[in-house]
Amino acid sequence: MTAASVTANAPATPESAARVGPIEGLRQTATLAWRTLVQIKHNPWELGDFSFQPIMFVLLFTYVFGGAISGSTGAYLTFALPGIIVMNMLFVTMYVGMGLNTDLTKGVFDRLRTLPLARWAPLAGRITADLVKQAWSIVLLLGVGAILGFRIGTSVVELLAAVGLILVFALAFSWVSVLVGVLAADPEKVQIFGMTALFPITFVSNVFVPIETMPGWLQAFVNVNPVTLLADASRGLMVGGPVAGPVIGSLLWATAIAAVFGPVSVWAFKRRV
Amino acid sequence: MDHAIRAEGLVKRYGETTALDGVDLAVRTGTVLGLLGPNGAGKTTAVRVLATLLQPDAGHATVGGYDVVRDAHRVRQLIGLTGQYASVDEALTGTENLLLIGRLLGMSRRAAKARARELLARFQLEDAASRAAKTYSGGMRRRLDLAASLVGRPALLYLDEPTTGLDPRSRLELWGLVRSLVADGVTVLLTTQYLEEADQLADEIAVIDEGRVIATGAPDELKAKIGARCLAVRPADDADVPAVISVVGELAGVAPEVEGRLVTAPVTDSALLPAVVRRLDDAGVVITELALRNSSLNEVFLSLTGHPAGETEQADDTEGVLV
Ligand SMILES: Nc1ncnc2c1ncn2[C@@H]1O[C@H](COP(=O)(O)OP(=O)(O)O)[C@@H](O)[C@H]1O
Ligand SMILES: [Mg+2]
Numbered sequence: 311m312t313a314a315s316v317t318a319n320a321p322a323t324p325e326s327a328a329r330v331g332p333i334e335g336l337r338q339t340a341t342l343a344w345r346t347l348v349q350i351k352h353n354p355w356e357l358g359d360f361s362f363q364p365i366m367f368v369l370l371f372t373y374v375f376g377g378a379i380s381g382s383t384g385a386y387l388t389f390a391l392p393g394i395i396v397m398n399m400l401f402v403t404m405y406v407g408m409g410l411n412t413d414l415t416k417g418v419f420d421r422l423r424t425l426p427l428a429r430w431a432p433l434a435g436r437i438t439a440d441l442v443k444q445a446w447s448i449v450l451l452l453g454v455g456a457i458l459g460f461r462i463g464t465s466v467v468e469l470l471a472a473v474g475l476i477l478v479f480a481l482a483f484s485w486v487s488v489l490v491g492v493l494a495a496d497p498e499k500v501q502i503f504g505m506t507a508l509f510p511i512t513f514v515s516n517v518f519v520p521i522e523t524m525p526g527w528l529q530a531f532v533n534v535n536p537v538t539l540l541a542d543a544s545r546g547l548m549v550g551g552p553v554a555g556p557v558i559g560s561l562l563w564a565t566a567i568a569a570v571f572g573p574v575s576v577w578a579f580k581r582r583v
Numbered sequence: 584m585d586h587a588i589r590a591e592g593l594v595k596r597y598g599e600t601t602a603l604d605g606v607d608l609a610v611r612t613g614t615v616l617g618l619l620g621p622n623g624a625g626k627t628t629a630v631r632v633l634a635t636l637l638q639p640d641a642g643h644a645t646v647g648g649y650d651v652v653r654d655a656h657r658v659r660q661l662i663g664l665t666g667q668y669a670s671v672d673e674a675l676t677g678t679e680n681l682l683l684i685g686r687l688l689g690m691s692r693r694a695a696k697a698r699a700r701e702l703l704a705r706f707q708l709e710d711a712a713s714r715a716a717k718t719y720s721g722g723m724r725r726r727l728d729l730a731a732s733l734v735g736r737p738a739l740l741y742l743d744e745p746t747t748g749l750d751p752r753s754r755l756e757l758w759g760l761v762r763s764l765v766a767d768g769v770t771v772l773l774t775t776q777y778l779e780e781a782d783q784l785a786d787e788i789a790v791i792d793e794g795r796v797i798a799t800g801a802p803d804e805l806k807a808k809i810g811a812r813c814l815a816v817r818p819a820d821d822a823d824v825p826a827v828i829s830v831v832g833e834l835a836g837v838a839p840e841v842e843g844r845l846v847t848a849p850v851t852d853s854a855l856l857p858a859v860v861r862r863l864d865d866a867g868v869v870i871t872e873l874a875l876r877n878s879s880l881n882e883v884f885l886s887l888t889g890h891p892a893g894e895t896e897q898a899d900d901t902e903g904v905l906v
Contacts, residue, residue, distance in 0.1 A: 418671070
């Protein structure tokens with residue numbers, strides 16, 4: 311450790327900037343997104359988490375329940391796949407909170423905060439990386455679905471609109487994940503929250519089972535569940551059926567979630583760091 | 584000479600705990616300040632305020648002339664921080680960790696790669712460069728963390744207890760590194776619980792205890808301030824110990840401490856050394872060791888705080904009983 315060249319012979323630039331410009335901030339965001347994605351290389355189980363797990367869901371539901379619920383596995387896949395994509399999206403958003411929590415508990419966040427970064431870059435980097443993961447799982451699920459017999463009943467434009475809508479909702483729901491990530495004591499707690507809160511919300515929806523089969527009191531909840539609305543909107547845009555109502559409902563939910571959880575998360579975040 | 588760091592009246596409270604209770608610090612450019620204090624003294628809190636990670640409840644501080652609260656972004660362009668606990672991304676390799684910092688600092692991909700390679704070589708992490716940091720040993724993580732704080736060639740470096748938990752060899756290596764950084768003009772603020780470390784590295788020491796700076800000065804000044812030099816006499820024969828005790832005690836004016844055959848006493852007047860020699864000679868005592876040395880920083884700390892370094896909790900308990 312002879313430190314001859316660990317020099318600091320160049321003192322800081324004389325005219326240092328008072329803040330980060332937006333272009334520089336975006337570059338930092340891209341670097342931080344790279345950092346989140348490149349670690350999948352060393353941690354392949356994480357790839358499995360948002361790849362094999364949803365595929366397993368598709369296979370299980372299609373072949374175990376499909377016949378009983380829809381009469382045939384093909385018909386069931388057409389009914390369930392858009393909703394499974396929505397459900398998977400919600401689970402994948404939990405990576406934002408888990409990653410954020412890891413950074414906070416392992417001190418990486420402190421290191422980032424001693425660097426001259428745009429204040430929003432670390433969070434934006436995480437969320438950008440999350441959107442890449444989201445897009446990857448959606449493509450993967452559509453691909454697996456196509457192999458198993460899922461057929462698009464609409465056009466490419468409508469399919470892309472469905473993907474866009476799901477990503478917009480993911481963006482809004484990321485704020486919930488951010489809040490959990492900031493409040494949780496360790497990353498495992500974020501995961502536990504994901505399991506215990508998201509399973510009931512996604513199952514008490516019409517993702518897997520048509521709403522008519524449920525008791526009336528449950529239908530009341532299922533009808534306003536954002537997961538139902540988003541699943542309906544996705545079905546409409548991918549397979550066919552009513553679109554306007556569920557899309558507007560989904561967007562209203564996304565706006566409401568972002569409006570509530572955005573400021574609360576930022577507030578909690580500032581308190582913690 | 585200008586000051587790279589100036590802090591005045593820093594206060595930071597955590598609920599009932601006052602972590603900083605009016606801390607004043609001044610670090611001249613290009614020097615090492617050793618912030619010396621036991622566990623819980625407020626060292627980390629002070630460093631975090633100066634590194635823009637924490638906002639003080641009162642007081643203010645400037646780093647490189649910039650206010651750490653109002654001009655935090657400018658301060659961040661000057662500093663590097665190696666925290667008390669390594670803050671590396673465990674999921675990334677050593678190279679990727681350094682690449683990340685370089686890119687975030689605006690370096691080109693090539694420059695960031697070159698800098699990463701250079702630092703990995705410097706810190707003997709080449710062999711582990713493409714392994715995930717979670718497979719690193721504690722010492723390796725520390726080195727990677729230190730390397731990460733040097734990527735941007737900071738003009739100011741904060742080292743929060745950089746050698747706590749390191750083996751003696753790594754400690755000496757780190758001392759060498761700090762010295763070479765200072766030789767290159769870097770200003771260093773180093774916190775430590777080791778008195779020897781502050782004595783070895785620091786141009787100036789600030790002793791901190793319970794959120795307050797209780798003494799500052801160059802290591803020698805600090806020792807002079809206490810007025811204490813220490814007379815040590817060791818007779819060849821056990822039987823002579825009582826005679827030595829009586830001679831030393833009489834001349835020093837205080838009861839000496841005895842450890843085996845070594846008799847020590849704090850003295851203020853170095854002129855009494857010849858007198859000691861003469862009196863012991865008259866008494867026919869054969870001496871194997873005779874020394875007049877500066878007090879160790881441990882003794883300094885004891886006389887400043889009334890309790891030895893690292894024993895605050897014990898002292899707190901006593902206080903609790905008394906109150
Ligand atoms: N985040 C925190 N919340 C509550 N108390 C804290 C926090 N950080 C530090 N403290 C308290 O502040 C005091 C100073 O802590 P610290 O600066 O870490 O001391 P040192 O680094 O010298 O060991 C301690 O009593 C510690 O318990
Ligand atoms: Mg500390």
